[in-house]
Amino acid sequence: MSRTDSTSPTRPTRRTALAGTIEKIEARTPAHRDRAIDGLRALAVLAVPTGHWLLGGFTLDRDGALHNASPLATFGGFAPVSWVLQMLGIFFLVGGYASVLSYRRRPATTSAWLRQRLVRLGRPVLGVTAVWAVLVPVLYGLGVPEATLRTGSTLIVQPLWFVGVYTVVTALTPYCVRAAHAMGAWAAAPLLVTVAVVDFLRYGPYADTMPSWLSMVNVLPGWLFAYQIGVSWGEGRIGRRGARVLLVGGSVLFAALLLVFHYPASMVGVPGEVRTNSHPPSLLVLALAAAQSGAAILLRDRIGRLLTKPAVWAPVVVVNLSAMTILCWHQTAMLAVAVPGSFLGPVAGLTTAPDSLGWIVARLTWMPLFATLLVVIGRYARGFDGPWKTGTRAAKARRAAAAGLLAAGFALFALGLT
Template identity: 40%
Template sequence: MASVTARIGSATPADRDRGVDALRALAILGVVAGHWLVTTWVHGPGGKVYISSPLAYLPALTPLSWVFQTLAVFFFVGGYAAARSLRSATGYPAWVRARTGRLLRPVGPLALVWTGIAAGMALHGMPYGTIRALALPAVGPLWFLAVFAALSAATPLLLRVRPGAVAVSAFAVVLVVDALRFGEAGPDWLKWVNLVAGWLLPYVLGVGWAGGALASRRAAVALLAGGAAGTAVLVAGFGYPASMVGVTGAEISNLGPPTLAAVCFGVAQVGLALLVREPLARLMRRPRLWAAVAVANLGAMTLFLWHQTALTATVLAALRFGDVPGLLTPPTDPVWPLYRLAWLPVFAAPLGAVWLLQRARRRFDDRVS
């Protein structure tokens, strides 16, 4: 372990922004841990399996969604990294091919695996509703990847405009769409405009940060305070859900697609990320911590895309055993979260195996090319 840590440290360029890498790793960890804690299934009539959520039964756990819903930080750091790498690239087409290749490389294997799993479940007579309930959480990250890839491809355009103006415009779009959506004055499909506008805001803030904006502590504090205040007002005064993740059975989800409350919450997260970046960079001087962060960053997209598949594979294996505590029991008991916590290492094992396979495949592709 010490030799691996030493090799990672010696291979890291001296000018590497370890604080940004730490933010990306924390964002990925938040997404993975959050999904593993709130995604659950229960047995229903006729042998069917339904998706559920502990937040629907244990509302005291809602504050956990404020900790683990870190997608805004993911997009913020993504915008920063894309803008920085584009400035040193030799050309836009080559940059886009390389970047989208890294983003989309894990998608093909994921699609093949889930095509096989879905076909196998259908051949074994599993009800369509059960197949859908098991597959949707696993392929859900593809929505966010599609938006992230589109924003990455648009980075050259975003570098030519004022990031602040784009951020304000994106915020205004989300505000108008929410007003029309919840005022029942617009078509239902209009809400999906927020899928792009809502994540464009933190992404373009990251692009601006790479260009020297948001450099002052005052700007970070303003984003944190303004975003937190906006979220509190919307939740307390306008009926937005307090949970920053979707809750099964809830009328409104802050993430399906992003609402104004989720966007304000994301702005607060961006402010907090700016404030903690330097302390994180100092922590990353510790070799073991930096090694863990570097390893997470090497397979960030693999972890993001495959973590729900690792969870679902465990649930599929447990179906034959009935109501397995923490996996296939209603999350109504206050003890349920403890059962789920005990399962986290089990979910991590197949995810780690996928990460190793993807790294081996990438090394093979690099040697062949």
């Protein structure tokens, strides 16, 4: 047999294997699947790591410890980038739409439906925090400075607040459905008004007399706003006319808040800035969410047609299946590069101050490595998304209790309580 014959097997090439995977995903997709909704969710999910990796940086102190920094502190003109990457409004919109469809089809009681959805959200959070509870003392023993560990812990917790808020919002689905039936497209209006009143009190002429906790009142109505729009959309109470009102009204309000009322331009927190739009959400966040929601509803059909192409649809499926893994572990992927890099001294785009255009170019070159590490980490971390399949019920309960204790310990450390 010739050398050519011995090396010409029928093993599929990588391209053939990829094509086969795409075909399998297409074949397994139910005909009734709303591809546009999945596409919007995937877009919102990917915006989270992209925003954190691009708009978050580090500085090194004299002891070689990492501290959080942001290029927006130097390049205020880049604030519009945060308008594009702040897509939590879309995530809550799609979440409300999907939840109401699931709520209609619930096979058991409302409490059983809620329990199932909340457990699905809680497992990945428990997994990442339990793992980091183990990593922190190990890394400290290897010589990683405590300040670096606290910085990293803050970054791990940073996206998890969203899961907590989303859990509460999901639990309110039955009430959102009732509001949609009673008020239709206007069901979200009281939430907007609540945030506007709180903003007036905390930023207006009487701001000095207001209690410091007042801003926290905006947390629930601020993030429930887009979710309620999604519920009303899923209930068929918002059509194209309502979507146009959301798009135009949200855009006008957004511009007025920036130009007339001088809200901070950045949609994410900037170190050193007194005011922030997102923690807790300000009226500017709701204005952006309204405009995004209106655009999403208007573009739904076009997005759905685009996603009928199997090669475009397959990545959307993969991202949606890995959504919680991406949200929970993307900061770990960045830290997996930055922490070792801190021992090398200043590394452009990684541990140098994000105060130059060179840093931005360098950070863009690091992001593919972050993404690759996230894929690698995700292969193992996805095991936390589902229930334990081995062991007795008592053994599973003990493991869950141990993971819970580890997660609680890590939370105390990350919040600076230990």
